[in-house]
Amino acid sequence: MRIVRLANFVTPSSGGLRVALDELGAGYAASGHEPVLVVPGERAREEETPAGRLITVPGPLVPGLGGYRVIAARRPLRRLLEELRPDRLEVSDRSTLRWTGAWARAAGVPSVMVSHESLSGLLRLYHAPARLADALNRATAAHFDTVVCTTGWAEAEFRRLGAANVVRVPLGVDLTAFGPGRYDAGLRSRLTRGDEALLVHCGRLYPEKRPDRSVLALAELHRAGVPAVLVVAGDGPLRRSMERRAEGLPVVFLGHVPDRDRLAALLATADVAIAPGPVETFGLAALEALASGTPVVVSRDSALPEVVGDAGVAVADDPAAYADAVRRLLAPSDPPRRAAARAQAERYGWGSAVEGFLAAHGLTRTPARPR
Secondary structure, three states: OEEEEEEOOOOOOOOHHHHHHHHHHHHHHHOOOEEEEEEEEOOOEEEEEOOEEEEEEEOOEOOOOOOOEOOOOHHHHHHHHHHHOOOEEEEEOOOOOOHHHHHHHHHOOOEEEEEOOOHHHHHHHOOOOHHHHHHHHHHHHHHOOEEEEOOHHHHHHHHOOOOOOEEEOOOOEOOOOOOHHHOOHHHHHHHOOOOOEEEEEEOOOOHHHOOHHHHHHHHHHHHOOOOEEEEEEEOOOOHHHHHHHOOOOOEEEEEOOOOHHHHHHHHHHOOEEEEOOOOOOOOHHHHHHHHOOOOEEEEOOOOHHHHHHHHEEEEOOOHHHHHHHHHHHHOOOOOHHHHHHHHHHOOOEHHHHHHHHHHHOOOOOOOOOOO
């Protein structure tokens, strides 16, 4: 089956969404299906990748979002969809691409919308009325045959509206690329001195991610006399303000880390990871830390408590609370703490995620003959 997938806000450094698109596409291809991913870019191009065919169509930059683009022109996209003749349509954006659900229904193509973000949570951060999120979520559920949510937390904003076409399918983590065996003593010696703890913040530096909480937590730790270093792996429009906030503190800004081996070594070498985003619907970076054997401090307002379980600590949106949780995780303990983190991550393999997404499409690993 040809599964055409549409996504906005995708760049080579766009974090979890890009990872999910790549892993699911590769899984679809390995299952005998034909994945085709359509994303916006500066200019049109087409290429073959391990995750299937990748088609880039021209799309405008969204002001203030640090380089993200969207597919805004409907007519060219409609023509492309007609040319591709999908057997299934999978959409990963609820803004400018919602209309494609109606196109799919008219064309007789089963459709799936993947909810990668919480509209209720995002609009709450920007003090928008809750009824706006409800209206948009009702429209999403009405336009698509199935809505896939990755956690119960993400599912709740649809369930409370009475949407009956919502299914829950967790994402996964690469349990081979990320593991405790990636620990790098040399890296640790370059980043820390003596008894300093190594903390890591991994994620895009965008307002909804609340990355400043990690720097503020480090400041709280230092005020309490706890020696620690923070490494920030990620980039975005808040980087400059975070660098100013971090003046006088041992904070290392790496920017986006495209090398997976380098990232895996950092996560496995860290003592604690911090994931403060209050509207995370899944949190792939936190799960990669767990797979590396590193416990995580997360926002209790997000879906991450559901994902990290007992392998982390969930706290209120307060720097002092994050610092206190870090101290708890740094306290002397038996080695099973790191083993528990790894065991929690092992509940989330990409194989299960691929099967769940295919099931949402009404497909299996033995595809029917394409049209």
